[in-house]
Amino acid sequence: MRNLAPWLASRQKEIPERLRACKVSTTLIWGENDQVKSAANAHALADRPPFARLVIVPEAGHNVQQEKPTLVASLIEEGSPRMA
Numbered sequence: 001m002r003n004l005a006p007w008l009a010s011r012q013k014e015i016p017e018r019l020r021a022c023k024v025s026t027t028l029i030w031g032e033n034d035q036v037k038s039a040a041n042a043h044a045l046a047d048r049p050p051f052a053r054l055v056i057v058p059e060a061g062h063n064v065q066q067e068k069p070t071l072v073a074s075l076i077e078e079g080s081p082r083m084a
Helices: 004-011 014-021 039-046 069-079
Strands: 026-031 052-057
Touching: 014 039, 026 039, 026 069, 039 052, 052 069
Parallel strands: 026 052
Antiparallel strands: none
16 A cells, blocks of 8 residues: 555646546545545535536545445445436
C-alpha cells in the first residue's frame, strides 16, 4: 500500500479534469465525516460534471463504502442503467 500512495497522489490532480469531461450521469458518494478529503472537496467536484449528483452520507468517513455498504450499493444501483 505504501508503494501505491505516491502514484495515487500523482493522480489526484487529474480527477477534476476527468469529471469535467464525463458525459454520463455521475453520482459522487461522500462521507460526511471524511477526514482525508472534506465535504467541501465533494461540493467543488460535484459542480464540474454536467450530470453530477452529490450524496453526502451522514455518520460516514472516508471509507463510506465499508462503513455504509448497503446504502452505497443502493445508491450505485439507483444510478445504474437497467439491463434488459
